[in-house]
Amino acid sequence: MLQGAIIVVAVLYFARDLLIPLVLAVLLSFVLAPLVRALRHIAVPRPAAVVIVVICTFAVLSGIGALMGSQASSLAGNLPSYQATIAAKLEGLRSVGGLFDRLNGVVADFSRRETAAPETVQPPPGDGPPAETPLGRAVPERRPVPVELHSPNPTPFEMLQRLAEPLLGPLATAGIVVILVIFILLYREDLRDRLIRLAGARDLHRTMAAMDDAAYRLSRFFLAQTGMNTAFGLFIAAALWAIGIPNPLLWGFIAGLMRFVPFIGIFVTVTGPLLLALAVDPGWATLVWVAVLFAVSEFLMGQVFEPLVFGHSTGLSPIAVIAAATVWTWLWGPIGLLLAVPLTVCLVVLGRHVDRLEFLEVMLGDQPALDPEETFYQRALAGDADALTEQAERCLKEQPLAEYLDAVALPALRLAQEDAVHGALAPDRRAALKRSIEMLAEDLEEADDPEPPPGEAPAPLPPEWREAGAVLCLPGRGPFDAEAAAMLGQVLTRRGFGVRLGSEAAPGARPRLLCLCLLDGGASAATARYLLRRARRRLPGVPAIALVCSREPEGALARALRSEGTPEAPLPIASCMVEVLDLAVEAAGTLPRPAAEPAAEAAPPAPEPPGLAATATA
Template identity: 45%
Template sequence: MIERQDTPKAIGRSLTGSWRQGRALDAAGPWIIASIVTFGLYAGRSVLLPIILAILLSFLLAPIVAGFRRLRVPRAPAVLLAIVLALGAIGTTSAILISQAATLSRDAPAYAERITAKVADLRTAIHERFGSVLRSSGGSSSKTSQDSRRAGAALAARPEDSRAVPVEIREPMPSAMDEIRSYLLPALAPIETTLIVLIVAIFILFQKEDLRDRLIRIMGTADLHRTTIALDEGAKRLSRYFLSQSIVNFSFGTVIWVGLYSIGIPSPGLWGVLAGLLRFIPYVGVLVAGVGPLALAAAVDPGWLMVGYVTLLFLIVEPLVGYVIEPLLYGHSTGLSPVSVVVAALFWTWIWGPLGLVLSMPLTLMLVVLGRHIPAFEIFDVVLGDRPALSPAQSFYQRVLAGHPEEAIELAEIQLETMTRTAYYDSVILCGLRLAVADLDRGAIARDALHAVGDATLEVLEALEDYPDPPTRNAELAPLEDPKARISTACADLNSSVLCVAGRGPLDPAVARMAAQLLRRAGCDVSEQVRPSGTANVLANIDASVICILGLFDERSFRRMQPVITNLKSAVSNASVLAGMTREQRADPTSHELLTSMESLCQAVSSTG
């Protein structure tokens, strides 16, 4: 009997396989959870929909309850008054819809005949004007239709089978209870849902603080500050958004109602109410709301003038509301990216049908607000929110790392419209270069990639050489707050020149170029040397009061630069030699390292001059 012994190599293979399986499970975990949640949302839609509607109704009524509370109305009467207002709005809307629909249904057959006749006249006019083109392109189709007519005639000429016996199946006459049930059950379903929504909304409004505390306990009490901010901001933002959107859509429906009444469209109240309700559906709601009035305009008017009036009404009112009133009322953005709105609408419609389409915007907005403050929901803010996924420094580093300096130049031109050149160089380019160095230190990129990043950065800096500073920004700054003014103040007594020398690193020329540009724009006499040669012979004939060696130096690279600095000091005895700019970023995010370095440099130049 041979006893099996595990060798170190076999143990290593086993551990490697277990590690790979663990990584595979970790990668598949979020997808498994997402699949389970999606199935739960679909399977539990009959229970979840009334609860979601109740939560959204409570968000809508919360500002009204808060208004009554500010008038010193107790909580219970304030909640009941808000519910009564909601019931009154629902009842009024339902009454308008029913009465207007009943009026329209009596004349619907006549309208349908007129629309059919007008469509036939339109088809005849098209054939009269474009008949020759249609006949030339439809020769083969006419031949096919003739063949099909011949085949149908041959089939009709066949003798019928005498043995076939016609059979007719009739259902038994429904009883009185069946008829009552057929009318009553469909009417009870929405009434039942409405009652459940109202009851749950009442309990939410009564126990608002208690429910908030329970949610905080579920999300974790380790970070009460962040969780409280998330819930408060989410509740206020959603309440403000729902109330504002309800007011806007009510006004939109009222304007459409009045406009259709002025034009002469039958049942204008029905179409006005539907336009206000359908506007809650993003993108397609207004388009669907305009189909009915356009069809009735074609049925009522013998010509097409009324159709043009209705089209003009929607084309004027919708852009005015969407691009002027809504941004003034609740901001230019809801916090959602345009792509996320479309994707969310498709997802919730697939899960919950048409009602999911109406709820897609508020549900997605709720997830984004949670994602901005709670780490567990951060993925929703990244995927669905309208904030940039990357910081400006990360965006710059990604563009130059991918070899797309033209995209980095476009981003720089946009950002330089709102920030000074010094702030942009310091907070974007310099931080982006530090990200590249950090990736090199941890082995994420090769040194060749670092050279490519440096070359792309130099290309960006060359494109920004003559880019003007924002005039309004510098005009608003005080003299001591303007970076250019601060450097100019430091260089006020400057009567000598500066030589900017790049270190030996692949990113050091970019740092030296930024410093040279800032000094040159401040009025200094600046020249550049791409890299130190290792000997001082090349720099011996250069007339410069200050030689500044710039680059992203760590402790080891700075030690390697000491021989070069020593040679420069001995070869150019009448000049000051400075070295600066470290790889580490300062803890204070508001500090301007380039600005501080340039001020120190200018002061050193002034002292030597």
């Protein structure tokens, strides 16, 4: 992998003159493909649609380039006239006895001291007596002869060559890009078929779905980003014209172009208008207005408009954006900086659909690297109870406590139990995990569930079910079965049940319902059956529910416990806390019933399957 990465980087660096036009053509084809499809929908042939779109696009780009060149020339011609305003502002910043005056005084005093220092003056070479030869004759003094080099006037051909050389490279690149864009748009389906053949013709349906999804997403993203940046540039140009900044079209173009550059683009954009605001206005009002304009517009673009158009993000993590901008700038220079985000988005989409390149999505994408239950487990192992609470608060804004525990906490406890059974969990880590879960349980005591829809509020429980110890949560013998039982007890307590945790022989009122809590990987099937039988012997006539958190719906524990039931009184097996809560409410006789109907038209009730009621009767 390291050798492959080095080869890829070397090819990207040394073949940039070939790859840059190709990449520009591919990205432009993504942007122009929807326009070609729109023309084809109105019965325009494909060759004509491609030619029309490409010619119009490059005509617009050429016009924009010419306009920006004239704006830059006008700005360069007006620069000397701004010197007087800048000098006047700098004079105004100086104050008597201020920092500038003190610095000038120190420099002047140092210069006077250097001038007053004694210097050794040596006579010039021509003032001494003439040198004598061994024969005693004087040699006349030789003075250097000044020499000036003059190049011949260039011929018309040389002048034309000097003017054309800086333009040949960009013109050649532009010509190659135009030709490639035309051919890519003309033979789009053929290129897609060839890529499908290379990517995987055996699984044709999956490969086509992946490529169509990637092309559609990238095309929408690039077109939307181009439209958003164009609108932003036009808005900035209009606002700067209203404020009174010279050459507003130039700064609007730079603002729209720098939107493609993440993070540092805004600083490049705002520098020129701020300097001009400092130069054209003797006061400071223009400078303040320009600063406010860019601050407000950047906030609105980043927090309001772009999330509405793109979703919450572009699919890249902030660190990935910074790293991509650095790497592509090092490889391809300024063009790489402009193309950093689009190229990185392409890599993320490629990693999303190609199994071998999945690491690209993990490294560069903005999706969490770990699943919620894995994140819970990692934070608990690290003893970071605050992070667990933050995760729980985010989840509880959208779902009740029971659903959060089923989706995140119980799977995390199952992972911890598997590691503990295999000896992969050190004692200090295990203690930190238990301590973090206890602190999370204390924090969840104050958390509120989302408000239920109107008319669906849960019915109150009978008084006898709200007494302490009405429901007994009995843990298994696994390392973390007790934590699962405590979580279940918290869910039942929030619903209004009186809950007791621990052994069936604990002192107190006789329970009305027994909940056996087991995590997969802890107690064996024989141990689970033994715990259930012992609880039934000590609490005869009390209905039981088994909570079995397993990777498989019907694992070994669930099958073993189900065999303990009888056809007349089967043992309900729940795989999540929501099911346990529903069964407990059913046992308490407070299930929600449909709206009452007239007694004469009421249909006879259907016979209920044997469940908790039959268990209680037995």
